[in-house]
Amino acid sequence: MKKKLPITGEFKRALPVVKRIKEAGYEAYFVGGSVRDALLGLPVNDVDIATSAFPEEIKHLFKKTVDVGIEHGTVMVLLDDDSYEVTTFRTESAYQDFRRPDSVTFVRSLKEDLKRRDLTINAFAMDEEGNIQDFFDGAKDLDDQVVRAVGKAEERFNEDALRMMRAVRFASQLGFHLEADTFYAIVVNAHLLENIAVERIRVEFEKMAKGTYLFQGMEAFVETGLYSYCPGLKHTKHDLRRFANLPNQLTSNRQVWTYLMYFLEMNSSKEAVAFMKGWKLSNQVIHESTRLLELIRWRQHSSFTAIQLYDYSPELALETERMIADLGFEASISHVEEMIDHLPIRSRQELAINGKYLMNVTGKKGGKWLGEAIRKAEEGVVMGHIDNETDSIINWLNLKNEQ
Numbered sequence: 001m002k003k004k005l006p007i008t009g010e011f012k013r014a015l016p017v018v019k020r021i022k023e024a025g026y027e028a029y030f031v032g033g034s035v036r037d038a039l040l041g042l043p044v045n046d047v048d049i050a051t052s053a054f055p056e057e058i059k060h061l062f063k064k065t066v067d068v069g070i071e072h073g074t075v076m077v078l079l080d081d082d083s084y085e086v087t088t089f090r091t092e093s094a095y096q097d098f099r100r101p102d103s104v105t106f107v108r109s110l111k112e113d114l115k116r117r118d119l120t121i122n123a124f125a126m127d128e129e130g131n132i133q134d135f136f137d138g139a140k141d142l143d144d145q146v147v148r149a150v151g152k153a154e155e156r157f158n159e160d161a162l163r164m165m166r167a168v169r170f171a172s173q174l175g176f177h178l179e180a181d182t183f184y185a186i187v188v189n190a191h192l193l194e195n196i197a198v199e200r201i202r203v204e205f206e207k208m209a210k211g212t213y214l215f216q217g218m219e220a221f222v223e224t225g226l227y228s229y230c231p232g233l234k235h236t237k238h239d240l241r242r243f244a245n246l247p248n249q250l251t252s253n254r255q256v257w258t259y260l261m262y263f264l265e266m267n268s269s270k271e272a273v274a275f276m277k278g279w280k281l282s283n284q285v286i287h288e289s290t291r292l293l294e295l296i297r298w299r300q301h302s303s304f305t306a307i308q309l310y311d312y313s314p315e316l317a318l319e320t321e322r323m324i325a326d327l328g329f330e331a332s333i334s335h336v337e338e339m340i341d342h343l344p345i346r347s348r349q350e351l352a353i354n355g356k357y358l359m360n361v362t363g364k365k366g367g368k369w370l371g372e373a374i375r376k377a378e379e380g381v382v383m384g385h386i387d388n389e390t391d392s393i394i395n396w397l398n399l400k401n402e403q
Contacts, residue, residue: 003139005130010034010044015086017049017062017077024061026053027110028086029125029133036121039132039142040174047179049086050125058086072104089113111135118156118163119170120148143177153185161192164226165204172208172217175272178224186224193229198280201230210249211257218244230263231278239263248326253285255323258292262327269294288316296318300329304336306343310382314340343382344388351377352390362399373397 007015011030021028034047051058055075059065066079073088087351088106090113107113110125110133117123120138132139143147147167149156164186171178178186183242193201208217222240227233233240243263257276266272269290276286291312298308299320309317318336325331345351355370364370377393379385386392 003132003134005035005038005126005132007128007130010047011038011126011130012083014047014049014084015128017079017086020061021049021051021053021058021086022128024053024057026051026057027089027108028053029110029127031114031125032117032122035126035132035242036138036142036199038126039124039139049084050089050110050113051086052089052110054085054088054106058088073106091116115150116159117150118160118166120150121170121174121176123150128326136344141176141179145174146179147171147174147176147182148179149182149185154189157185157189157192161189161202162196162200164190164193164224165201167225168217168220168226169204169208170209170217171220172211172214174211175213175216177216178220183220183224186220186226190225190229193226198278202279202281205230206253206256206279209243209260210251210253212249213246214246214249215241232275236264239265246326253281254288254292255319257281257285257289258296258323261289261295263294265295266293291316292320292323296324296327299324299331302395304339306339306384307379307382308345309336309339310343310378314343314346344384345378347395348374349380350388351381351393352388353377353393357390358397358399361394 001117005011011034014030018028018030019191028049028051030047031050032048034044044112053061055067056069056337057074058075058077062077062079064077064285066076066083067074068074068085069087073090075086077084077086089109091105091107114123114125114133114135120136121139123134123136123138125133127133136150147170149163149167167178167186170176208214208221211217218240221227222237227236227240240263246259250259261272261275264275266275271288272293273286276289281289295308295312295317304317304321313322318333318340321331321333323334351374353374355366355374358370358373359366376397380393380396381388386396
């Protein structure tokens with residue numbers, strides 16, 4: 001593994017921040033995942049900077065900053081149209097709750113700062129010339145495709161139990177395997193995941209589920225026992241393995257939860273919603289995933305109708321068609337695309353009439369009849385019985401004589 005990288009892309013954009021800190025007499029490095037991804041030849045989308053300068057010293061060096069986590073040493077530096085998180089080298093005290101340190105101490109040593117990182121492949125630092133600092137043999141682990149905790153694995157996981165989820169997530173994203181001591185430390189400490197907020201676990205689970213090497217990550221997730229401490233997954237080992245055998249990489253969170261519930265054989269919307277609420281998912285993801293699951297169940301034995309495409313949204317219907325293909329059912333994506341192209345309207349807003357117009361036409365106040373009339377108009381237009389024109393709709397609804 002080479003020990004020097006060219007300063008390009010996001011690193012080059014952030015270089016003025018590093019240089020200004022260095023010119024003021026402090027140390028500054030690019031750290032963490034951005035360096036790892038650069039070493040692997042993967043895209044680098046954002047960079048983090050670590051420095052020997054204390055937060056107040058950083059704030060004196062730059063005109064525009066935001067205190068995004070100053071108690072932990074992080075200041076966001078705003079420069080031109082970009083923003084960068086700059087964090088002071090630090091050490092941490094004992095962790096009483098397996099989530100966060102009791103206290104943080106700022107230090108001037110890069111090595112002391114990197115010692116607190118979770119995994120060796122996340123403990124790199126790179127200076128402004130591209131020279132790599134690798135105190136914990138992370139480069140060798142990249143070569144060997146190993147996920148290894150920095151120092152003693154059990155200590156790292158007792159500091160923050162979420163690190164165990166991060167380990168299996170990287171196995172899924174990179175196709176690496178867990179180093180033996182790291183694996184067994186997770187087995188012994190998997191129960192500590194109960195101390196972690198569900199929202200934090202969910203983020204790591206979703207990232208794992210969307211990994212390029214999902215089966216590899218899922219095997220680690222299952223074999224270490226981590227799955228037993230996640231909402232609703234305690235007795236689902238075989239279902240999780242079936243989920244991990246999907247032929248194509250998942251691209252959205254709604255796909256993750258829809259497929260998972262499919263393999264967990266959740267046949268009722270009530271059961272699905274309760275499961276997703278246990279994971280504290282957003283209402284939008286719950287709504288979309290529930291609808292996708294309903295559509296997948298429908299498509300196993302029936303074809304789409306135009307009104308279904310309209311009601312469930314063309315986007316979800318087309319995604320359903322792709323998903324049932326991955327589940328091994330006969331699908332016709334081109335046919336659904338053609339049906340969508342021929343939809344006269346895609347939403348109620350495109351209908352030639354609205355509630356206000358119908359009340360004016362009939363002289364009637366709103367009520368149950370109004371919703372029923374608009375629905376009938378939608379069905380008539382979508383199913384091709386009438387044109388999406390005012391007169392056609394009024395005639396179809398038999399309201400013309402009430403003007």
